[in-house]
Amino acid sequence: MTTSFKPGTVRARAPLRLGLAGGGTDVSPYSDDFGGLVLNATIDKFAYATITPRDDETVELVAADNSVHWSGAATASLGLVKGLELHAGVYNRIVRDYNAGVPLPVLVTTHSEAPPGSGLGSSSTMVVALVHAFVEYLQIPLGEYDIAQLAYDIERVDLAFAGGKQDQYAATFGGFNFMEFYQDRVIVNPLRVKQSVRAELESSLVLFYTGVSRESARIIQQQTDSVRSGNSTSLDALHRVKEEAIKMKEAILKGDFDSFAESMRLSWISKKLMATSISNSSIDAIYDAAIAAGARAGKVSGAGGGGxxxxxxxxxxxxxVMRTLAQFNGQVFTCNFTEHGAYSWRT
Incomplete structure (x- = not known):
């Protein structure tokens, strides 16, 4: 029996997340000045990365879900290719910091079960999957906090992509987590959610994909500018969103679904005040229709503007509710929660 895999092939997967409460408070400078609190949970949708050694001195990068491909000479630093920025960014940092600048002739292939801009942290989750794959490939001794911080540094510092910190830590740790974000540290508090509460929440959630958001970077920039300028409307909204994260955490631990729904409702009201583009007429129409059909509360997952x-x-x-949402131009989903974060293995 033959196999298409070469010896030494490594795979990794990392789970996408639902931002349940507190999203936006993990974005600097708010998290640096006031401290951020976020409640999130990972779901059964994943980003995947595979690293296969090559026999020649070539690097090949493939985003299989987007049919984007690049190959070239294996050098210590690759140029950034449109559509493959994450791949090249991770490769460059790994070679520089963990392989003494020695190029790696590899084939790197990825795909995700959610597109960038979905609001499920898909881009950051892909970076975590890529980092995890390289950590396994080179047997780099990094723990969960190290991997999450490295993924954050690659995406936010090296590549200068706007965003917060929760996505990298959610994908790395997995499960239900209450996260604290400060200027000099991140604290991940795993929550022991009863199985009956998990099952009820899974049975109560409906996801609706409105389409890829092209507003997230601008929304995050608006929020950042508002915090820096001391805009009281945006700051007060962020403070209230953070307070609701605490209340929702307590509601989940107690299995209090009335309080959970109320907290989500209030969080959405406050979130829309954080930046002007978070909601729009299309999102409002979808929200109102879902509520009229029987939904108790709802919100956009991620920065907003779509997803x-x-x-x-x-x-x-x-x-x-699902039949009502199906009448709009989008896709309706349900989901289950995952207990584990990013994982890598050898084939």
Whole structure:
């Protein structure tokens, strides 16, 4: 029996996440000045990365889901290729910091179960999967905090992509987590959520994909500018979003779904005040229709402007809400939670 894999091939996968509460407070400078609090949970949608050694002195990068391909000489630093910036960014940092600047002749192939801009942290999750794959490939002794911080540094510092910190830590650690973000440290607090509460929440959630958001970078920049300028409307909204993260954490631990739904409702009201482009007429129409069909509360997952929306509903009314959402131009999903974060293995 033959195999298409070469010896030494490594794979990694990292779970996408739902930002349940506190999203936006993990973005600098708010997190640096006031401290951020975020409640999130990883779901059964993943980003995948595969590293296969090559026999020649070539690097090949492939984003299989987008049909983007690049190959060239294996050098210590690759130029950034449109559509493959994450691949090249991770390769460059790994070679520089963990392979003494010695080029790596490899084939790097990725695909994700959610597109960039979805609001599920897909880009950051892909960086985590890539980092995890290289850590396994080179047997680099890095722990979970190290991997998450490295992924953050590559995406936010090396590549200068706007965004916060929660996505890298959610993908790395996995499960339900209450995260604290400060200027000099991040603290991940795993939550022991009862199985009955997990099952009820899984039965109560509806996800709706509105389309890829092209607003996220501008929204994040608006939020950043508002914090730096001391805009009281945006700052007060961020403070309230952070307070609701605490309340929602307590609601989940107690299994109090009335408080959970109310916290999500109030969080969405406050979130829309953080920046002007977070919602729009299309998002508002989808939200209003879902509520009229029986949803108890909802919000956009991620920066806003598009991507995924999530709704919490009475499980008996979930089919009604899903039928209503299906009338809009988008896709309706359900999801299950995952207990584990990023993982890598050899084939």
């Amino acid at each position: 995924f929306m999530m709704f919490v509903v009475d499980p008996t009314k979930r089919p009604d």
